[in-house]
Amino acid sequence: MDEFLQTLSSSPGVCHPDCVQASNAQDDYDASQSAALIAVSLISSARVISKLDAELTEYSAQYLVDYVGKEEVEGEMDQPHCQYTVENLLQYVVENVWTKKEDRQEEEVQQRPDVTVKECLQFAFKKGLPRREHWAHLGCVSKVPPFACQIPRVPMNGEVMEATNWDEALELAMQQPVGARLHVFSPEFDRRLGEKGIYDGPSGKGTRYVGLRDVIVVEAARINGKDVATVQICYKKKTYFVKVAVKSRPLRFNSGDKVTKRTSLLVDYCMPRFSIN
Incomplete structure:
Protein backbone atom coordinates (compact mmCIF):
# COMPACT_ATOMS: atom_id res chain seq x y z
CA MET A 1 0.00 0.00 0.00
CA ASP A 2 2.86 2.41 0.81
CA GLU A 3 4.31 1.92 -2.68
CA PHE A 4 0.86 2.52 -4.18
CA LEU A 5 0.50 5.81 -2.25
CA GLN A 6 3.96 6.92 -3.34
CA THR A 7 2.92 6.30 -6.93
CA LEU A 8 -0.18 8.44 -6.47
CA SER A 9 1.82 11.23 -4.83
CA SER A 10 4.38 11.35 -7.64
CA SER A 11 1.78 11.13 -10.41
CA PRO A 12 1.80 14.11 -12.80
CA GLY A 13 -2.00 14.27 -12.52
CA VAL A 14 -2.80 13.46 -16.16
CA CYS A 15 -6.50 12.69 -16.57
CA HIS A 16 -7.82 9.57 -18.23
CA PRO A 17 -9.42 10.43 -21.61
CA ASP A 18 -12.83 9.46 -20.18
CA CYS A 19 -12.38 12.09 -17.44
CA VAL A 20 -11.38 14.74 -19.97
CA GLN A 21 -14.41 13.95 -22.10
CA ALA A 22 -16.72 14.08 -19.07
CA SER A 23 -15.23 17.39 -17.94
CA ASN A 24 -15.69 18.95 -21.36
CA ALA A 25 -19.31 17.82 -21.48
CA GLN A 26 -20.06 18.95 -17.93
CA ASP A 27 -22.29 21.91 -17.21
CA ASP A 28 -20.82 25.07 -15.71
CA TYR A 29 -21.93 23.99 -12.25
CA ASP A 30 -21.88 20.67 -10.40
CA ALA A 31 -23.49 21.04 -6.98
CA SER A 32 -21.79 18.06 -5.33
CA GLN A 33 -18.33 18.96 -6.61
CA SER A 34 -18.83 22.56 -5.49
CA ALA A 35 -19.95 21.51 -2.00
CA ALA A 36 -17.01 19.13 -1.65
CA LEU A 37 -14.52 21.79 -2.75
CA ILE A 38 -15.90 24.33 -0.29
CA ALA A 39 -15.85 21.73 2.51
CA VAL A 40 -12.20 20.75 2.04
CA SER A 41 -11.18 24.40 1.70
CA GLU A 55 0.91 24.29 6.90
CA LEU A 56 -2.04 24.43 4.54
CA THR A 57 -2.80 20.83 3.55
CA GLU A 58 -5.08 19.96 0.66
CA TYR A 59 -7.59 17.18 1.30
CA SER A 60 -9.56 15.18 -1.24
CA ALA A 61 -12.79 16.70 -2.50
CA GLN A 62 -13.33 13.72 -4.81
CA TYR A 63 -13.40 11.39 -1.80
CA LEU A 64 -16.44 13.30 -0.54
CA VAL A 65 -18.08 13.21 -3.98
CA ASP A 66 -17.50 9.46 -4.11
CA TYR A 67 -18.93 8.60 -0.71
CA VAL A 68 -21.19 11.26 0.84
CA GLY A 69 -24.82 10.18 0.59
CA LYS A 70 -24.01 6.60 -0.39
CA GLU A 71 -24.73 3.57 1.69
CA GLU A 72 -21.70 1.98 3.25
CA VAL A 73 -21.00 -1.72 3.36
CA GLU A 74 -20.35 -2.96 6.88
CA GLY A 75 -17.03 -4.74 7.25
CA GLU A 76 -15.96 -3.98 3.67
CA MET A 77 -12.26 -4.04 4.61
CA ASP A 78 -12.64 -7.66 5.72
CA GLN A 79 -13.71 -8.83 2.27
CA PRO A 80 -10.99 -10.53 0.16
CA HIS A 81 -11.72 -8.39 -2.92
CA CYS A 82 -11.20 -5.25 -0.81
CA GLN A 83 -7.67 -6.15 0.19
CA TYR A 84 -4.83 -4.34 -1.56
CA THR A 85 -2.99 -7.01 -3.56
CA VAL A 86 -1.17 -6.98 -6.87
CA GLU A 87 -3.90 -9.22 -8.30
CA ASN A 88 -6.72 -6.89 -7.22
CA LEU A 89 -4.85 -3.86 -8.51
CA LEU A 90 -4.19 -5.49 -11.88
CA GLN A 91 -7.83 -6.58 -12.18
CA TYR A 92 -9.00 -3.02 -11.48
CA VAL A 93 -6.62 -1.56 -14.09
CA VAL A 94 -7.74 -4.06 -16.72
CA GLU A 95 -11.45 -3.43 -16.08
CA ASN A 96 -11.34 0.34 -15.66
CA VAL A 97 -8.30 1.72 -17.48
CA TRP A 98 -7.15 -0.55 -20.26
CA THR A 99 -10.59 -1.58 -21.47
CA LYS A 100 -12.30 0.81 -23.88
CA LYS A 101 -15.31 2.56 -22.44
CA GLU A 102 -17.67 1.23 -25.10
CA ASP A 103 -16.53 -2.33 -24.35
CA ARG A 104 -17.23 -2.17 -20.64
CA GLN A 105 -20.35 -3.63 -19.14
CA GLU A 106 -22.57 -0.65 -18.34
CA GLU A 107 -23.68 -0.47 -14.71
CA GLU A 108 -27.01 0.95 -13.69
CA VAL A 109 -26.30 4.09 -11.71
CA GLN A 110 -29.07 5.39 -9.50
CA GLN A 111 -29.50 9.14 -9.31
CA ARG A 112 -28.91 10.55 -5.84
CA PRO A 113 -29.51 14.04 -4.48
CA ASP A 114 -26.73 16.61 -4.64
CA VAL A 115 -24.80 16.83 -1.39
CA THR A 116 -24.33 20.00 0.65
CA VAL A 117 -21.33 21.53 2.38
CA LYS A 118 -22.83 20.64 5.75
CA GLU A 119 -23.20 16.99 4.74
CA CYS A 120 -19.62 16.91 3.47
CA LEU A 121 -18.30 18.34 6.74
CA GLN A 122 -20.35 15.89 8.81
CA PHE A 123 -19.05 12.97 6.75
CA ALA A 124 -15.45 14.17 7.11
CA PHE A 125 -15.82 14.33 10.89
CA LYS A 126 -17.26 10.81 10.87
CA LYS A 127 -14.85 9.11 8.47
CA GLY A 128 -11.78 11.31 8.16
CA LEU A 129 -10.28 12.49 4.86
CA PRO A 130 -7.42 11.30 2.66
CA ARG A 131 -4.99 13.92 1.42
CA ARG A 132 -5.64 15.10 -2.12
CA GLU A 133 -2.57 13.36 -3.57
CA HIS A 134 -3.74 10.01 -2.18
CA TRP A 135 -7.09 9.98 -3.99
CA ALA A 136 -8.45 10.48 -7.49
CA HIS A 137 -8.65 13.99 -8.93
CA LEU A 138 -11.90 15.94 -8.70
CA GLY A 139 -14.19 14.90 -11.52
CA CYS A 140 -12.70 11.42 -11.93
CA VAL A 141 -15.24 9.11 -13.57
CA SER A 142 -13.44 5.84 -12.88
CA LYS A 143 -15.05 3.44 -10.46
CA VAL A 144 -13.56 3.58 -6.96
CA PRO A 145 -11.53 0.39 -6.42
CA PRO A 146 -12.72 -1.75 -3.49
CA PHE A 147 -9.29 -1.60 -1.86
CA ALA A 148 -9.44 2.21 -1.74
CA CYS A 149 -11.08 1.83 1.69
CA GLN A 150 -7.61 0.96 3.00
CA ILE A 151 -6.02 4.22 1.89
CA PRO A 152 -5.15 6.13 5.10
CA ARG A 153 -7.36 9.02 6.12
CA VAL A 154 -6.54 11.88 8.44
CA PRO A 155 -8.87 11.80 11.48
CA MET A 156 -11.18 14.81 11.72
CA ASN A 157 -12.49 15.40 15.24
CA GLY A 158 -14.97 18.19 15.79
CA GLU A 159 -18.42 19.43 14.88
CA VAL A 160 -20.25 21.52 12.30
CA MET A 161 -21.19 25.00 13.50
CA GLU A 162 -24.17 26.75 11.89
CA ALA A 163 -25.61 30.26 11.88
CA THR A 164 -29.15 31.31 11.01
CA ASN A 165 -28.44 34.95 10.21
CA TRP A 166 -25.64 37.37 9.34
CA ASP A 167 -25.00 38.50 12.92
CA GLU A 168 -24.42 34.92 14.05
CA ALA A 169 -22.33 34.20 10.95
CA LEU A 170 -20.20 37.27 11.63
CA GLU A 171 -19.26 35.89 15.04
CA LEU A 172 -18.12 32.66 13.39
CA ALA A 173 -16.28 34.55 10.63
CA MET A 174 -14.15 36.31 13.25
CA GLN A 175 -12.64 32.92 14.05
CA GLN A 176 -12.14 31.44 10.57
CA PRO A 177 -13.66 31.41 7.04
CA VAL A 178 -17.34 30.42 6.89
CA GLY A 179 -19.22 28.53 4.20
CA ALA A 180 -22.57 29.78 2.89
CA ARG A 181 -24.87 29.66 -0.11
CA LEU A 182 -25.58 32.65 -2.30
CA HIS A 183 -28.74 33.45 -4.26
CA VAL A 184 -27.45 34.23 -7.74
CA PHE A 185 -29.41 36.37 -10.19
CA SER A 186 -28.28 37.10 -13.74
CA PRO A 187 -27.21 39.43 -15.30
CA GLU A 188 -26.71 41.40 -12.05
CA PHE A 189 -24.24 38.92 -10.54
CA ASP A 190 -22.16 38.65 -13.72
CA ARG A 191 -21.58 42.40 -13.65
CA ARG A 192 -20.01 42.17 -10.19
CA LEU A 193 -17.40 39.49 -10.87
CA GLY A 194 -13.92 40.44 -9.75
CA GLU A 195 -14.96 42.85 -6.97
CA LYS A 196 -16.61 45.33 -9.35
CA GLY A 197 -19.02 47.08 -7.02
CA ILE A 198 -21.46 45.40 -4.63
CA TYR A 199 -23.83 42.62 -5.67
CA ASP A 200 -27.26 43.52 -4.34
CA GLY A 201 -29.48 40.93 -5.99
CA PRO A 202 -32.10 41.39 -8.74
CA SER A 203 -32.66 44.84 -10.15
CA GLY A 204 -35.90 44.43 -12.07
CA LYS A 205 -37.27 43.30 -15.42
CA GLY A 206 -35.12 40.85 -17.36
CA THR A 207 -33.61 39.30 -14.24
CA ARG A 208 -33.18 35.52 -14.23
CA TYR A 209 -32.76 33.47 -11.06
CA VAL A 210 -29.77 31.14 -11.53
CA GLY A 211 -29.99 29.35 -8.17
CA LEU A 212 -28.04 28.85 -4.97
CA ARG A 213 -24.25 28.63 -5.25
CA ASP A 214 -21.73 27.61 -2.59
CA VAL A 215 -19.33 30.32 -1.41
CA ILE A 216 -16.78 31.03 1.32
CA VAL A 217 -17.14 34.24 3.33
CA VAL A 218 -13.60 35.59 3.57
CA GLU A 219 -14.16 39.15 4.80
CA ALA A 220 -16.83 41.40 6.34
CA ALA A 221 -17.05 45.21 6.28
CA ARG A 222 -19.40 48.17 6.39
CA ILE A 223 -19.42 50.17 3.17
CA ASN A 224 -21.49 53.35 2.98
CA GLY A 225 -23.43 52.21 6.03
CA LYS A 226 -24.21 48.76 4.60
CA ASP A 227 -23.04 45.35 5.84
CA VAL A 228 -21.04 43.76 3.03
CA ALA A 229 -19.42 40.32 2.80
CA THR A 230 -16.62 39.45 0.41
CA VAL A 231 -17.14 35.90 -0.82
CA GLN A 232 -15.07 33.49 -2.86
CA ILE A 233 -17.03 31.62 -5.50
CA CYS A 234 -16.34 29.28 -8.40
CA TYR A 235 -18.64 30.53 -11.16
CA LYS A 236 -18.61 29.25 -14.73
CA LYS A 237 -15.48 27.23 -13.87
CA LYS A 238 -13.49 30.26 -12.70
CA THR A 239 -12.81 31.55 -9.19
CA TYR A 240 -13.86 35.08 -8.28
CA PHE A 241 -14.11 37.34 -5.22
CA VAL A 242 -17.39 39.27 -5.05
CA LYS A 243 -18.72 41.82 -2.57
CA VAL A 244 -22.29 40.95 -1.49
CA ALA A 245 -24.85 43.06 0.40
CA VAL A 246 -26.10 40.98 3.31
CA LYS A 247 -29.28 42.81 4.26
CA SER A 248 -32.58 40.94 4.16
CA ARG A 249 -34.90 42.04 1.37
CA PRO A 250 -37.81 40.75 -0.75
CA LEU A 251 -36.56 38.60 -3.62
CA ARG A 252 -38.54 37.37 -6.62
CA PHE A 253 -37.11 34.02 -7.66
CA ASN A 254 -38.71 33.44 -11.05
CA SER A 255 -39.13 35.99 -13.78
CA GLY A 256 -42.77 36.87 -14.30
CA ASP A 257 -44.19 35.04 -11.29
CA LYS A 258 -45.81 36.56 -8.24
CA VAL A 259 -43.84 34.62 -5.61
CA THR A 260 -41.71 36.94 -3.53
CA LYS A 261 -40.19 36.24 -0.14
CA ARG A 262 -37.98 38.21 2.19
CA THR A 263 -34.53 36.73 2.71
CA SER A 264 -30.84 37.54 2.62
CA LEU A 265 -28.76 36.87 -0.47
CA LEU A 266 -26.48 34.79 1.77
CA VAL A 267 -28.01 31.80 3.61
CA ASP A 268 -27.07 28.43 5.15
CA TYR A 269 -23.92 29.50 6.99
CA CYS A 270 -21.71 26.72 8.37
CA MET A 271 -18.11 25.98 9.30
CA PRO A 272 -16.05 23.14 10.83
CA ARG A 273 -14.87 23.54 14.42
CA PHE A 274 -12.10 21.16 15.39
CA SER A 275 -11.49 19.65 18.79
CA ILE A 276 -7.96 20.48 19.90
CA ASN A 277 -7.66 17.62 22.40
Whole structure:
Protein backbone atom coordinates (compact mmCIF):
# COMPACT_ATOMS: atom_id res chain seq x y z
CA MET A 1 0.00 0.00 0.00
CA ASP A 2 2.86 2.41 0.81
CA GLU A 3 4.31 1.92 -2.68
CA PHE A 4 0.86 2.52 -4.18
CA LEU A 5 0.50 5.81 -2.25
CA GLN A 6 3.96 6.92 -3.34
CA THR A 7 2.92 6.30 -6.93
CA LEU A 8 -0.18 8.44 -6.47
CA SER A 9 1.82 11.23 -4.83
CA SER A 10 4.38 11.35 -7.64
CA SER A 11 1.78 11.13 -10.41
CA PRO A 12 1.80 14.11 -12.80
CA GLY A 13 -2.00 14.27 -12.52
CA VAL A 14 -2.80 13.46 -16.16
CA CYS A 15 -6.50 12.69 -16.57
CA HIS A 16 -7.82 9.57 -18.23
CA PRO A 17 -9.42 10.43 -21.61
CA ASP A 18 -12.83 9.46 -20.18
CA CYS A 19 -12.38 12.09 -17.44
CA VAL A 20 -11.38 14.74 -19.97
CA GLN A 21 -14.41 13.95 -22.10
CA ALA A 22 -16.72 14.08 -19.07
CA SER A 23 -15.23 17.39 -17.94
CA ASN A 24 -15.69 18.95 -21.36
CA ALA A 25 -19.31 17.82 -21.48
CA GLN A 26 -20.06 18.95 -17.93
CA ASP A 27 -22.29 21.91 -17.21
CA ASP A 28 -20.82 25.07 -15.71
CA TYR A 29 -21.93 23.99 -12.25
CA ASP A 30 -21.88 20.67 -10.40
CA ALA A 31 -23.49 21.04 -6.98
CA SER A 32 -21.79 18.06 -5.33
CA GLN A 33 -18.33 18.96 -6.61
CA SER A 34 -18.83 22.56 -5.49
CA ALA A 35 -19.95 21.51 -2.00
CA ALA A 36 -17.01 19.13 -1.65
CA LEU A 37 -14.52 21.79 -2.75
CA ILE A 38 -15.90 24.33 -0.29
CA ALA A 39 -15.85 21.73 2.51
CA VAL A 40 -12.20 20.75 2.04
CA SER A 41 -11.18 24.40 1.70
CA LEU A 42 -12.88 25.21 5.01
CA ILE A 43 -11.27 22.18 6.63
CA SER A 44 -7.79 23.05 5.38
CA SER A 45 -8.06 26.62 6.70
CA ALA A 46 -9.57 25.56 10.02
CA ARG A 47 -6.88 22.97 10.68
CA VAL A 48 -4.13 25.54 10.17
CA ILE A 49 -5.89 28.07 12.41
CA SER A 50 -6.38 25.36 15.06
CA LYS A 51 -2.68 24.41 14.65
CA LEU A 52 -3.59 20.84 13.78
CA ASP A 53 -1.65 21.22 10.51
CA ALA A 54 1.64 23.10 10.43
CA GLU A 55 0.91 24.29 6.90
CA LEU A 56 -2.04 24.43 4.54
CA THR A 57 -2.80 20.83 3.55
CA GLU A 58 -5.08 19.96 0.66
CA TYR A 59 -7.59 17.18 1.30
CA SER A 60 -9.56 15.18 -1.24
CA ALA A 61 -12.79 16.70 -2.50
CA GLN A 62 -13.33 13.72 -4.81
CA TYR A 63 -13.40 11.39 -1.80
CA LEU A 64 -16.44 13.30 -0.54
CA VAL A 65 -18.08 13.21 -3.98
CA ASP A 66 -17.50 9.46 -4.11
CA TYR A 67 -18.93 8.60 -0.71
CA VAL A 68 -21.19 11.26 0.84
CA GLY A 69 -24.82 10.18 0.59
CA LYS A 70 -24.01 6.60 -0.39
CA GLU A 71 -24.73 3.57 1.69
CA GLU A 72 -21.70 1.98 3.25
CA VAL A 73 -21.00 -1.72 3.36
CA GLU A 74 -20.35 -2.96 6.88
CA GLY A 75 -17.03 -4.74 7.25
CA GLU A 76 -15.96 -3.98 3.67
CA MET A 77 -12.26 -4.04 4.61
CA ASP A 78 -12.64 -7.66 5.72
CA GLN A 79 -13.71 -8.83 2.27
CA PRO A 80 -10.99 -10.53 0.16
CA HIS A 81 -11.72 -8.39 -2.92
CA CYS A 82 -11.20 -5.25 -0.81
CA GLN A 83 -7.67 -6.15 0.19
CA TYR A 84 -4.83 -4.34 -1.56
CA THR A 85 -2.99 -7.01 -3.56
CA VAL A 86 -1.17 -6.98 -6.87
CA GLU A 87 -3.90 -9.22 -8.30
CA ASN A 88 -6.72 -6.89 -7.22
CA LEU A 89 -4.85 -3.86 -8.51
CA LEU A 90 -4.19 -5.49 -11.88
CA GLN A 91 -7.83 -6.58 -12.18
CA TYR A 92 -9.00 -3.02 -11.48
CA VAL A 93 -6.62 -1.56 -14.09
CA VAL A 94 -7.74 -4.06 -16.72
CA GLU A 95 -11.45 -3.43 -16.08
CA ASN A 96 -11.34 0.34 -15.66
CA VAL A 97 -8.30 1.72 -17.48
CA TRP A 98 -7.15 -0.55 -20.26
CA THR A 99 -10.59 -1.58 -21.47
CA LYS A 100 -12.30 0.81 -23.88
CA LYS A 101 -15.31 2.56 -22.44
CA GLU A 102 -17.67 1.23 -25.10
CA ASP A 103 -16.53 -2.33 -24.35
CA ARG A 104 -17.23 -2.17 -20.64
CA GLN A 105 -20.35 -3.63 -19.14
CA GLU A 106 -22.57 -0.65 -18.34
CA GLU A 107 -23.68 -0.47 -14.71
CA GLU A 108 -27.01 0.95 -13.69
CA VAL A 109 -26.30 4.09 -11.71
CA GLN A 110 -29.07 5.39 -9.50
CA GLN A 111 -29.50 9.14 -9.31
CA ARG A 112 -28.91 10.55 -5.84
CA PRO A 113 -29.51 14.04 -4.48
CA ASP A 114 -26.73 16.61 -4.64
CA VAL A 115 -24.80 16.83 -1.39
CA THR A 116 -24.33 20.00 0.65
CA VAL A 117 -21.33 21.53 2.38
CA LYS A 118 -22.83 20.64 5.75
CA GLU A 119 -23.20 16.99 4.74
CA CYS A 120 -19.62 16.91 3.47
CA LEU A 121 -18.30 18.34 6.74
CA GLN A 122 -20.35 15.89 8.81
CA PHE A 123 -19.05 12.97 6.75
CA ALA A 124 -15.45 14.17 7.11
CA PHE A 125 -15.82 14.33 10.89
CA LYS A 126 -17.26 10.81 10.87
CA LYS A 127 -14.85 9.11 8.47
CA GLY A 128 -11.78 11.31 8.16
CA LEU A 129 -10.28 12.49 4.86
CA PRO A 130 -7.42 11.30 2.66
CA ARG A 131 -4.99 13.92 1.42
CA ARG A 132 -5.64 15.10 -2.12
CA GLU A 133 -2.57 13.36 -3.57
CA HIS A 134 -3.74 10.01 -2.18
CA TRP A 135 -7.09 9.98 -3.99
CA ALA A 136 -8.45 10.48 -7.49
CA HIS A 137 -8.65 13.99 -8.93
CA LEU A 138 -11.90 15.94 -8.70
CA GLY A 139 -14.19 14.90 -11.52
CA CYS A 140 -12.70 11.42 -11.93
CA VAL A 141 -15.24 9.11 -13.57
CA SER A 142 -13.44 5.84 -12.88
CA LYS A 143 -15.05 3.44 -10.46
CA VAL A 144 -13.56 3.58 -6.96
CA PRO A 145 -11.53 0.39 -6.42
CA PRO A 146 -12.72 -1.75 -3.49
CA PHE A 147 -9.29 -1.60 -1.86
CA ALA A 148 -9.44 2.21 -1.74
CA CYS A 149 -11.08 1.83 1.69
CA GLN A 150 -7.61 0.96 3.00
CA ILE A 151 -6.02 4.22 1.89
CA PRO A 152 -5.15 6.13 5.10
CA ARG A 153 -7.36 9.02 6.12
CA VAL A 154 -6.54 11.88 8.44
CA PRO A 155 -8.87 11.80 11.48
CA MET A 156 -11.18 14.81 11.72
CA ASN A 157 -12.49 15.40 15.24
CA GLY A 158 -14.97 18.19 15.79
CA GLU A 159 -18.42 19.43 14.88
CA VAL A 160 -20.25 21.52 12.30
CA MET A 161 -21.19 25.00 13.50
CA GLU A 162 -24.17 26.75 11.89
CA ALA A 163 -25.61 30.26 11.88
CA THR A 164 -29.15 31.31 11.01
CA ASN A 165 -28.44 34.95 10.21
CA TRP A 166 -25.64 37.37 9.34
CA ASP A 167 -25.00 38.50 12.92
CA GLU A 168 -24.42 34.92 14.05
CA ALA A 169 -22.33 34.20 10.95
CA LEU A 170 -20.20 37.27 11.63
CA GLU A 171 -19.26 35.89 15.04
CA LEU A 172 -18.12 32.66 13.39
CA ALA A 173 -16.28 34.55 10.63
CA MET A 174 -14.15 36.31 13.25
CA GLN A 175 -12.64 32.92 14.05
CA GLN A 176 -12.14 31.44 10.57
CA PRO A 177 -13.66 31.41 7.04
CA VAL A 178 -17.34 30.42 6.89
CA GLY A 179 -19.22 28.53 4.20
CA ALA A 180 -22.57 29.78 2.89
CA ARG A 181 -24.87 29.66 -0.11
CA LEU A 182 -25.58 32.65 -2.30
CA HIS A 183 -28.74 33.45 -4.26
CA VAL A 184 -27.45 34.23 -7.74
CA PHE A 185 -29.41 36.37 -10.19
CA SER A 186 -28.28 37.10 -13.74
CA PRO A 187 -27.21 39.43 -15.30
CA GLU A 188 -26.71 41.40 -12.05
CA PHE A 189 -24.24 38.92 -10.54
CA ASP A 190 -22.16 38.65 -13.72
CA ARG A 191 -21.58 42.40 -13.65
CA ARG A 192 -20.01 42.17 -10.19
CA LEU A 193 -17.40 39.49 -10.87
CA GLY A 194 -13.92 40.44 -9.75
CA GLU A 195 -14.96 42.85 -6.97
CA LYS A 196 -16.61 45.33 -9.35
CA GLY A 197 -19.02 47.08 -7.02
CA ILE A 198 -21.46 45.40 -4.63
CA TYR A 199 -23.83 42.62 -5.67
CA ASP A 200 -27.26 43.52 -4.34
CA GLY A 201 -29.48 40.93 -5.99
CA PRO A 202 -32.10 41.39 -8.74
CA SER A 203 -32.66 44.84 -10.15
CA GLY A 204 -35.90 44.43 -12.07
CA LYS A 205 -37.27 43.30 -15.42
CA GLY A 206 -35.12 40.85 -17.36
CA THR A 207 -33.61 39.30 -14.24
CA ARG A 208 -33.18 35.52 -14.23
CA TYR A 209 -32.76 33.47 -11.06
CA VAL A 210 -29.77 31.14 -11.53
CA GLY A 211 -29.99 29.35 -8.17
CA LEU A 212 -28.04 28.85 -4.97
CA ARG A 213 -24.25 28.63 -5.25
CA ASP A 214 -21.73 27.61 -2.59
CA VAL A 215 -19.33 30.32 -1.41
CA ILE A 216 -16.78 31.03 1.32
CA VAL A 217 -17.14 34.24 3.33
CA VAL A 218 -13.60 35.59 3.57
CA GLU A 219 -14.16 39.15 4.80
CA ALA A 220 -16.83 41.40 6.34
CA ALA A 221 -17.05 45.21 6.28
CA ARG A 222 -19.40 48.17 6.39
CA ILE A 223 -19.42 50.17 3.17
CA ASN A 224 -21.49 53.35 2.98
CA GLY A 225 -23.43 52.21 6.03
CA LYS A 226 -24.21 48.76 4.60
CA ASP A 227 -23.04 45.35 5.84
CA VAL A 228 -21.04 43.76 3.03
CA ALA A 229 -19.42 40.32 2.80
CA THR A 230 -16.62 39.45 0.41
CA VAL A 231 -17.14 35.90 -0.82
CA GLN A 232 -15.07 33.49 -2.86
CA ILE A 233 -17.03 31.62 -5.50
CA CYS A 234 -16.34 29.28 -8.40
CA TYR A 235 -18.64 30.53 -11.16
CA LYS A 236 -18.61 29.25 -14.73
CA LYS A 237 -15.48 27.23 -13.87
CA LYS A 238 -13.49 30.26 -12.70
CA THR A 239 -12.81 31.55 -9.19
CA TYR A 240 -13.86 35.08 -8.28
CA PHE A 241 -14.11 37.34 -5.22
CA VAL A 242 -17.39 39.27 -5.05
CA LYS A 243 -18.72 41.82 -2.57
CA VAL A 244 -22.29 40.95 -1.49
CA ALA A 245 -24.85 43.06 0.40
CA VAL A 246 -26.10 40.98 3.31
CA LYS A 247 -29.28 42.81 4.26
CA SER A 248 -32.58 40.94 4.16
CA ARG A 249 -34.90 42.04 1.37
CA PRO A 250 -37.81 40.75 -0.75
CA LEU A 251 -36.56 38.60 -3.62
CA ARG A 252 -38.54 37.37 -6.62
CA PHE A 253 -37.11 34.02 -7.66
CA ASN A 254 -38.71 33.44 -11.05
CA SER A 255 -39.13 35.99 -13.78
CA GLY A 256 -42.77 36.87 -14.30
CA ASP A 257 -44.19 35.04 -11.29
CA LYS A 258 -45.81 36.56 -8.24
CA VAL A 259 -43.84 34.62 -5.61
CA THR A 260 -41.71 36.94 -3.53
CA LYS A 261 -40.19 36.24 -0.14
CA ARG A 262 -37.98 38.21 2.19
CA THR A 263 -34.53 36.73 2.71
CA SER A 264 -30.84 37.54 2.62
CA LEU A 265 -28.76 36.87 -0.47
CA LEU A 266 -26.48 34.79 1.77
CA VAL A 267 -28.01 31.80 3.61
CA ASP A 268 -27.07 28.43 5.15
CA TYR A 269 -23.92 29.50 6.99
CA CYS A 270 -21.71 26.72 8.37
CA MET A 271 -18.11 25.98 9.30
CA PRO A 272 -16.05 23.14 10.83
CA ARG A 273 -14.87 23.54 14.42
CA PHE A 274 -12.10 21.16 15.39
CA SER A 275 -11.49 19.65 18.79
CA ILE A 276 -7.96 20.48 19.90
CA ASN A 277 -7.66 17.62 22.40
